[in-house]
Amino acid sequence: MRTVKRNPFLSGVCAILGGVFLWAGTAKADVTSDEAAAILVIPKLVFDPIGRFSPNLKPTDTEIQVTNVSSDPIKLRCFYVNANAHCTNSPEDVCFATSDCQQFGLGGLCIDGWIETDFEFTLTKFQPIVWRISEGLTSIPLAEQGLNIGSIPPVGETPFRGELKCVAVGPDDSPVDSNVLKSEATIVAADKSGIDARGYNGIGVQAVQGANDGDNTLILGGDDPEYNGCPSVLILDHFFDDAVEPIDGDVVKTHLTCVPCSQNFVLQNVALFDTPLQFLVFNEFEQRFSASRKLRCWHEFELCSLDQGWDRPIGNFDPNFNSCRRSIFSAFVSGTLTGQTRIRGVDQDDPQHGNGVLCVAEEFFLDDPDGDLDSIHSSDAFNLHQVGQRVRPDIIQLP
C-alpha cells in the first residue's frame, strides 16, 4: 500500500519555489492597453457607410488616434487586415453567415477572408494624428515641411470589418525596440436620428529592450522573446446577454472581437492560425459553465453564439435566434445580471507559432424590452483584463 504522508521539507521547498516564482516575473512581460508599446493591435475596425452591417444600423466609421510619445521621431509599418467574409457564389458580396449567400443561388458558402494592406509613415516627436479608416490620410501632418513621410490609405473594401496592426520600425524598415506608440479607436455611428460612439485603447505589445534582431519575424514571448508574450488568459466581466440593466431598463448584448497573436502577413493563409477558444463562465452564484469555439484569423462573436457555433445573418434581429436565450451566456440561463468569462486560446503544439489571442468587448443597449436587436440606442467598448503570458512564443511574420 502506498504511504502518503506530508513531507514538511518538500512543503517548505514548494512554498519557497512558489513564492519565488510568484514574483519572478516582475519584468513587464505582458501586453498592455495603458502603456506605450512597440506593436499596436487595434482588433476591431468597422466602416459601413449605409449601416446595414452594423449592430445599430447607422452609418459607421472608425476613428484612429496614434501618438508617438517620445522625443525622437519614429517610423511605423502598419497593416490593415480585411476580415470580411464573402459568398462563394457572389464573391463581391460580404456575408456574416452562409444563409446570407442563398439569395445569390442555393449552395453558396460564406467564407472568411483575410487580406492585408500595408502602409508606412513617420511621426515626429510627441506627434498625435487621427484618421478615419474610410478616408485615411493622404499626407501626414508636417510632411510638407519635410519632417514626415508616408501616407495612410483608406481601407480597401466597403463595408470593412477587420483589424489594424502597427509595428515601430527604423528608417530601414527593420523592427526596433522603441516602446513609444499609443493609440485609441473610436467607432462612431451617426445619422439624422442621432449619434453613438464607443471607444477602446489600442492594445500594445512592448518590445524587450535590446532583444530585437531586426528581422521580419517578430517573436512574442517564449524563451527568447523580442516582444512581451501574449496573455495566457483573458478575463471579460460582462452583462449576460438579454440582461436588463437596472438604471434605464435597457436590454444588454455583448460582442467580443478577437484576433490571434500570431499572424503571417506573407502567406495570408486564413487557416494557418485556427485556434480553439475555451471559455469558463462564472455567474454571480459562483456557478461555472464552459464552452469553446474556434477562432479563425479575426472574428466578432455575439456572446450567446459562443457555445452554439453560429453567426447571425445580416438583418436578423431575433433575440432568440438559434436558441440564443438557451445559451450559457444568456441571462435566461445564468439567472444573474453579470458574469466573468475567462478566455484561453488552446495551444495547438504548432512548432511555427503559438495560439495566443487578443480581444476587445463591446456592449449594446437596446430600448425594446423584448430585446429586438434593431433597437440599439447606445453602446460602449472596453479592453479586457489578462493573466499571465503564454509558454510558447507567438510569431508575427512581416513581409
Added chain:
Amino acid sequence: MRTDKRSAFLSGLCGVAVALGMFATSAQADVSTERGASILAFPKVLADAGSDTIIQITNISNNMVHADCFYVNAAPNPITHQPLWQVTDFKIWLTKQQPTHWQVSTGRFVNPIDTCIVNGVIVPSTDCADAGLDPGAVPPTPEGFVGELKCIEVDVADNPIGGNHLKGEALIKTDGDAAKYNAIGILGTDLAGETGNVLQLDQPADSEEQVGQYNACPNSLLLNHFAEGVTDPFILAQGLGGTCTGGLPIEPCQGDSDCPPGTTCENPPQILDGSGALNLISATVTDLTLIPCNQDFENGVPSSVTVQFLIYNEFEEVLSASKTITCWDDFFLFEVNSFNDPERSPFSFAVRGTTALFTRITPVTPGGDFAGGVLGVAGVTRADAQGNLARVAFNLFGEGDRFTSTGKIDKVTLPQQFGF
C-alpha cells in the same frame, strides 16, 4: 518515528504551484487597467441628475476575497463650492471567481431570496438585478453623488494584503447614453499592510524585487484627445455638423471661412451658449477626472496636487497649462484656463488648428513627504448639429512612477477601526 517519503501528490502540487507562480506574474510594477490588483480605484462615479453608475467587481482567484471599499463624495459644498470629501465605507466579500455588481444610487442589500426565477423559469428584469450571492451590504450613495470609489483587498481580519485578486469596471449611463472604463488597479506586494492602516505606494515600476508595498502611481499620464470644440470628423463628413447655407450640395464646415463667398456656416461648433451654460452643438469636448494618489481617510483631509499639462498638436507645437486638484475634480479640458471662453484655450481647435492633440499630465512635486501622484480617466462627448450627444470613456496611459522620480511616497491612510 517520522516517515519521510516523497509524496507524489505533494510533488505534483508543488509543480502546479510553481507553474502557477510562473504565470501569475503579479508583480507588474505599475498601476494597471488590465491586471488583477489589490487596490481598485474608480475615479469617476456619478449618481446625480441624469447619471448613474453600475460598478462591476470580480474576484479572479480561487479563494474568497475580502475588500474594504470607500465612497468619496466630492459633490460641491453648496456654500464653498469645494468638494465635500465625505467618505462612506463598506465591506464586500466574493467567493472564488465571483463577479458582482451594484447600481451606485441604490446600492445592493443582502437579500438571499432575490431571484429571476418566476414559475420555474428565469425571466431577467430590473426586479431581479441583484440575483446572485450578495457581496455584502452596499449602501446607496447620497443624492447628487459625484466622486470616486476605492476598494482595498484585505484578509478576514481586515489587514490589507497584496493578493491582486480584484478587477473592476464602471458603466456610467447619462441620459441613456453608455460609457465604460476599467477600474485602475494598484498591485500589491507581499509587503502590503506592513505599516498597518497606512498603505504605501512605493514599489518602483522597474524593480524586479519587492521593495515596496503597492505599485507607485505613474509619473505622468498620457492622453490622446480631440481638440476642444472640433466637430467629430465622421459627424462632419456625414453632414451632421455645421453646414454651409445655400442648399445642395451639402458642404460641411466648422466656420464661415470653410464656406463659399456669400454663404455662412450654419450650426458651427459651439460649446457654451450665450449665458455661459454648456450647450454642445457640432462640437467634441473631453473631460478629465483626476484623483490624488495620496488620500487620508482616517483624518478626512483631502489632498491637493498641482498638475502640469503639456499639450502637443499635430504640428509638434507645444503649449502648457496647469491646474490644482483637491480631493477630486472632473473638468472639461478647456476649463483648465479658459472657463468662459473655450476658443481661447490651449486645448481648443481654434487655438491649436489640428483635430488631434496629445497631452502629457505630470504632477508637480509637492512639499512634504508625499509624491503627489494622480490617477484619472477621460471622457469624450460628441455632439451633432441637433445637440444629440454620444459619450465615450477611456483609460489613460501611464508612464514611469512617482516613487522613482521623486523618492517620495504616496500613502492611502485607512480608518483605524478596521481592526489594525
